[in-house]
Amino acid sequence: MEDLPIIQKTYDLIKWYVPILTRLPKAHKFTLGDRMINKLYDLLEGLITARYAKQKITQLKSLNTQLDILRYQTRLLLDLQLIPIYRYEYAGKSINDIGTDLGGWIKQQNKF
Template identity: 60%
Template sequence: MPELAIIQKTYDLIKWYVPILNRLPREHKFQLGNRIVETLYKFLESLIEAKYSRQKQAKLESLNVSLSILRYQTRLLFDFALFSTQRYEYVSRLIDDIGNDLGGWLKQLQKRTDETSRQPLPVNS
């Protein structure tokens, strides 16, 4: 069964990002680096949980917050001059792409919810 695109993109982001984070200077690796790694792993786990959950919307909305945190953590790496501009732009595009997929998934769920709530109730004769 093919994986959801957002899950595959997150997996690919982790494969690209974690080795870079593991090479950060010691004073940043064990603080910011580890936090980013934890955020990434938790994000992937939560996506997989949402895929199988009956309460997808609530899980996905909390993932929006996690993605925002990841954006700020990544920006800190750049602001601390631990990242080249090229790497920062690349990872930002990856994160934005995941964010677009997440937003699309949420819109799709909202549309389904709206359609379900608009259906007329059956009339008993």
């Protein structure tokens, strides 16, 4: 069975983002870094679970909230000068792409 594009995009974001987050300074690595890593893994797990769920809409809306939290956490990394602008832009684009796919999935589920 092929992965949904949103699942693959989330997987790719995790592969790219986790090594960056694990190299944060100690003062942020075990707080913001760990929270973001856990949020990314939760997002991937939630998307996979939603794929097989009968009633997807509630779970998808919850994942949308998690994605928004990741957006703010990513912006916080930039504002605290923990990542350079080019990494912020890449992460933001990736998160927005996932958000677009998630929004489309929610819209499709609202039709049922």
